[in-house]
Amino acid sequence: MNPVLSEKRLLARLESARMIGGDPAGGITRPFGSVAEREIRQWFLAEAEAAGLRTRLDGAGNLWALFPGAEENILAAGSHLDTVSQGGAYDGALGALMALEAVETLKDTGYHPQHTLAVLVLTGEEPNAFRLSTLGSRLLTGMLSLDDIRDITDDSGYSVWQALAEAGATLNSHDLLPHIPLKGFVEPHIEQGPRLKEMGQPLAVVTRITGIVRHRIVIQGEANHAGTTPWLQRRDAVQGFAQIVAAFKALIDGHLDQLTGTVGYVRVYPNAVNIIPSTVEFIVEWRSPDQTVLTAVSEEYWDMVQQLGNQRGLGITRQVILNQAPSPMDATTQRLLQQMIASEGLEPIALESWAGHDAAHLARKVPTGMLFIRSNGKSHCSDEDCDAQDIVLGSRVLTAFLRQWDQMVLGRRPSC
């Protein structure tokens, strides 16, 4: 029989988390390093300790809440507690609090785990002022080293090392993998897209997490008087940008089944009504679960951008700020999650994730899986929503999964 979790406690915790970082303009703004993010980290540690779990912070400030087992080897479940600007209440927090509920339930029902079970809250998953998304998982897994980020600051000169130290990170590489005996990770997460809603299904198992490429491109023209400069003598960076962004849309339209892309960050200089824009800085992002498509299309675009720049006499430079390969989820972990979904009488749906997750990095080091919970199809905005019934169902599946995962010797077939 599956242990009975406390629906009331889980929903009350989600409500408490929602209250931290409310943005007067709408939604929740809780980026890494902010007062609100510090507050939710403290709140989470207090909740975990009150639940009887042992808490500790690692070299990257990731929060661990441990339910000690017969051995030190750890199986962890969790997600993140930071948010995008004016984000929703579920992206990250849902997975972290579902994991807390699952581990607490197993503990309270007298389960004696073989492995140490952990709730893992990863530091700074979302883009932040330091331009370092999935910070905690990349540091934990060695995709980034503490030395790599030593000199990185936000625009005001505040260093990421200082922000990590203030969050309680030990900044010691011996408090990261492989020194932490982590043997597996599962991330429950709101689906964030409309696919489960459209299928009428509450849960899915993730097969692979999209690859993401981000290029920061600067278009350099020339500032001049907005009235007196003859039209044909202008080197207007915004006019160039308009053509470059139209070419981006045309390229995406030609590959709709294989990739998607966004220009979500644009800055114009000097940004004045009566000065021809000298400079446009923008970040173009490509996503695809297929590495070959991702590389081919993003490089084709870069060739087009350079040609368009040349035609208009504009200088073009590029900096690759992210090049993250698609990340397949562990096959055994997927199978076990599917079995747990099926044992609730549900169809075990398999989906690719078009959102990035910390699980993409963990998967490169330990067997990793993801469980999706149906959303209303909105995310990274204040309208994000998730049904309480689906949350409870997902938590039940997660709890049963953790118990079963703990009992099977990793690398062998599940015993169920």
Ligand code: GLV
């Ligand atoms: C993570 O939130 C992403 O950008 O997909």
Ligand code: MN
């Ligand atoms: Mn997100």
Ligand code: MN
């Ligand atoms: Mn997330």
